[in-house]
Amino acid sequence: MIEYENLERLNRPFVNAFKESFNSTLNSGWYVLGNNVKTFENKFATYCGTKYCVGLNSGLDALILGIQALELPEHSEILVPSNTYIATILAIIQNNYKPVLVEPELHTYTISPSEVEKKITPKTSAILVVHLYGKMANMVEINNIAKKNNLKVIEDAAQSHGAMLNEIKAGNWSDVAAFSFYPTKNLGALGDAGAITTNSESIALKIAALRNYGSHKKYHNKYIGVNSRLDEVQAGFLNVKLDFLDKINEHKRKLAFIYNQELSNFYTKPVVQESFFDVFHIYNVLTPERDRLKEYLEKKGVKTEIHYPCAPHNQEALKGYFVETYPISEKIHQQTLSLPISFFHTEVEVRTVIKHLNNFAHDHK
Ligand SMILES: Cc1ncc(COP(=O)(O)O)c(C=O)c1O
CATH class of the missing domain: 3.90.1150.10 (Aspartate Aminotransferase, domain 1)
Structure with missing residues (x-):
């Protein structure tokens, strides 16, 4: 039988390194927001070519917090492809924005730039593209449209770790990009995990606070935040696997x-x-x-x-x-x-x- 996926078989080449990483985390006695997370954030930002990466506990949270950090006008419209995984759309709704579905190109499965242009209204505040199946959307055209219309751009890069357009990686084409490290992904953890990448220091700092009860300084809370930290054990596994991505x-x-x-x-x-x-x-x-x-x-x-x-x-x-x-x-x-x-x-x-x-x-x- 030829399986579609088998996570045990997929992870077999990394088992010894995973065990070493787990033992080292266990022995460190530091289990939340420690060196593994810091190392992963630095390594993944370098991999994507972005200035910042913030580790989170899922791709959905990366989308939710990424959108939140942009501080878009209340109840504005976000353009999003009609053929995405539902998480992309949930993140818009959970932020109280209106998702406006845009058809994809049939030959690429990614959002159609010409359809995007047709759907822009005075209420549109952002375009949320999805690099579906591991292929990047046409970010050159999308970013031109966004610039012309003063719109923010968000990438859902959950399925496209390492994908490129013009040799520039996914995650490096927008105001903020969301990644999932769900176990089946090209870079998959052994449980839930996610991250955002961005070149904006203020967005990175805001998301780093939002994931930690809105706290920018211990016991001082600047925002109404959540607990969505990348787990230290998972970050250790991701550090192992990132070297093989x-x-x-x-x-x-x-x-x-x-x-x-x-x-x-x-x-x-x-x-x-x-x-x-x-x-x-x-x-x-x-x-x-x-x-x-x-x-x-x-x-x-x-x-x-x-x-x-x-x-x-x-x-x-x-x-x-x-x-x-x-x-x-x-x-x-x-x-x-x-x-x-x-x-x-x-x-x-x-x-x-x-x-x-x-x-x-x-x-x-
Ligand atoms: C396109 C897309 N966006 C978002 C997500 C959500 O990621 P997670 O499962 O890590 O919350 C997924 C994952 O399944 C996805 O494929």
């Missing part, structure tokens, strides 16, 4: 290249664009036969996933928020299938997956 990304890129080369054109495959360095958190194909294909692969012993089966505007939790239709997003949600592409998958396994997909394509032409 480029290797993990390279492996996934190699497998994606094989899929792109050898998969039948019966499927719509991820687009390859000059200047974009994609890291394939997810490798997806589109086909109107998605559900039958998933079942077929399951019978052949190949596990797949759907990211995501239900578009945010169709979620029960968001009923009443959106009145328009989002045909491109609907199409993606109906047709997308994610294929195995973990760090532990071998080229042989990927070629087995390809064989089954190509046989299916042959029978359905």
Whole structure:
């Protein structure tokens, strides 16, 4: 059987280093906001090329606190892609701003700059882009639009650690960027973890206080904050894994290249664009036969996933928020299938997956 993901197998190469890191944290006697967190913040900021990184306890909190720190006008509108994971939209709503859904480009799955321009109103205060599946949004165009219209830019980089556009990394293209280190991510912890990156000292300081009860100085509270600190044990694990992130990304890129080369054109495959360095958190194909294909692969012993089966505007939790239709997003949600592409998958396994997909394509032409 070819699994879609297996976190134990994924983490096997790092087990000894994880154990050493855990023992060292245990023996340090310092379990909250200690050296591991500080080291990780410095290392990850350097990796992304940003001045600051603040460790938090999840990607959702990174989005929530990142948006909060921007101090946008009350009840203003934030533009966000209609085909994202729901967390992106929840973070806007939890800050009492209005999410305005913008359709993605069908060939990149990222927010369409021309659609962004159509949705700007006097109430728009920010554009929240999502670098979905490991591919960066077109930040050159998005930042031009933002500049012209005096809008803030936020990146949801939860799926794109190390992805680049024009050799500049995700997390370094906006006022504030949110990362998730959920265990399945390219840089994944052994539990929940997240961070923001920014080049603004004031935003970094504000988020560092917000994550710690709003405290900028021990027992002095400047803001109404929360407890959303990156855990010291998880930061230790992330320090181990960050050293291997480029290797993990390279492996996934190699497998994606094989899929792109050898998969039948019966499927719509991820687009390859000059200047974009994609890291394939997810490798997806589109086909109107998605559900039958998933079942077929399951019978052949190949596990797949759907990211995501239900578009945010169709979620029960968001009923009443959106009145328009989002045909491109609907199409993606109906047709997308994610294929195995973990760090532990071998080229042989990927070629087995390809064989089954190509046989299916042959029978359905
Ligand atoms: C695009 C996107 N945004 C936000 C999140 C939320 O991150 P977390 O699960 O760490 O809260 C995720 C993670 O699943 C995600 O994929």
